[in-house]
Amino acid sequence: MSKQPIGIFDSGVGGTSIWKEINMLLPNESTIYLADSANAPYGLKTKETIINLSIKNVEYLINQDCKIIVVACNTATTNAIYILRDKYKLPIIGIEPAIKPAALNTKTKAVGILATKGTLSSELFHKTTDLFARNIKVIERIGEGLVELIESGQLYSETMRNLLKQYLQPMIDANVDYLVLGCTHYPYLMPLLIELLPNNVKIIDSGEAVARQTKAVLQKYDLLNNSIAKGNCQFFTNGKTEVLASLLKDTLDVKYLNF
Template sequence: MQTNAIGIFDSGVGGTSIWKEINTLLPYENTIYLADSRNAPYGPKGKEAITELSIKNTEYLLTQNCKLIVVACNTATTNAIDFLRANYNIPFIGIEPAIKPAALQTQTNTIGILATRGTLSSALFSKTSTLFASNIKVIEQHGDGIVELIESGKLFSDEMTKLLKQYLQPMIDANIDYLVLGCTHYPYLMPLLIKLLPQHVKIIDSGAAVARQTKSVLEQHNLLNTSLVKGENTFFTNSNTEVMQSLIGTDYTVEYLNF
């Protein structure tokens, strides 16, 4: 089991931002990444549909003998991970917006959260927000349209810049000092966000924390790959392979998989 792959799935290419953090921390682990881009974004679909898609992704990764599955999608985590953990005998790592560090460190007592509708409307997000951010002002913003632009290869388009300006202005006006990214697609926006936000605003995403949690859970279950041979990384998508290729670089091959 120790040499079996870590499975990672997302509604599209965004979760590759999580894969990069895992691969950096755990270079000897084999990974299989599954992008369900055909059904992206998951956010507007509703809990039942999101759970069904998450089951489909999980079932495929289990056919590949994955030893642990990272749900590299905030919307799938907040809507489906409880079901997955209850119904499959394998460790699952989930992702949710990093509200806690932002809430603890804010000096202006105002933070911004950019996330999908599916994440912001979920019970898990509400619980986390209540637990850590009840005493501060939280500016929530649905990132409608962002995932679609990234999935269609328009990451640095004028359309994206216009959309982000529209979403960020209310946060800037409210004097946020932290912006929490609540979707795994959004770290790819970092160059644009840095350009559009005031210099004092710090941007937080969950990637590094997820990688550390993945390592911790592998150790707890005695699943850490002790080999000193660099791991093999396999990427599948059921949509355009070129978009993912542009994000992960030419060292890896993206395969089309009709799933």
């Protein structure tokens, strides 16, 4: 089984920010990335719909003989991870906003969270926030429209810039010193975020932690690929292949898949 691929899915292209971290840490592992861009964003959908879409994605990856599944989507994790783990026997890694390190390290006692509606309204997110940020001022903002702009290839458009200004201003006014990115699409906004935020604000996402956790789980179940050869990486989308390919840059294998 160790030669089998790691399966990764997201509501669209954003989860490639997680894939990059996994590929950097485990370059000899083969991966299959599934971008459900036709249904992006998940953050505006009902919990039932998010669960059904997540099951569909996992079923596809299992049929491709994946040995482990990484849910590279905050909304899918916070709404469906427990159901997925209960339904399937193989290991399933989730992702959620990195509120814990922000709350533990803030000096101003104020942190900002930029995420989708589906993540911010989820039970899992509220439990995590209550546990680690009880005495911290948390400024939550739904990044409405951001995923759609990224999925349509308008990453650095004026519309994107104006939306970000609107979402970040309440956080700046509250003197946050940490911004938590609660959607895997958002790391691609890093250049704009750095430009728009004060210099003292640290931006954190969960990508590196997810990669480390993936490695730890593979080790635990003796699933690490010990080959020295570089892994085979495949990318599938039911959206625009050129948008996915533009974020990968290395002209990796990107295919359209009607799923």
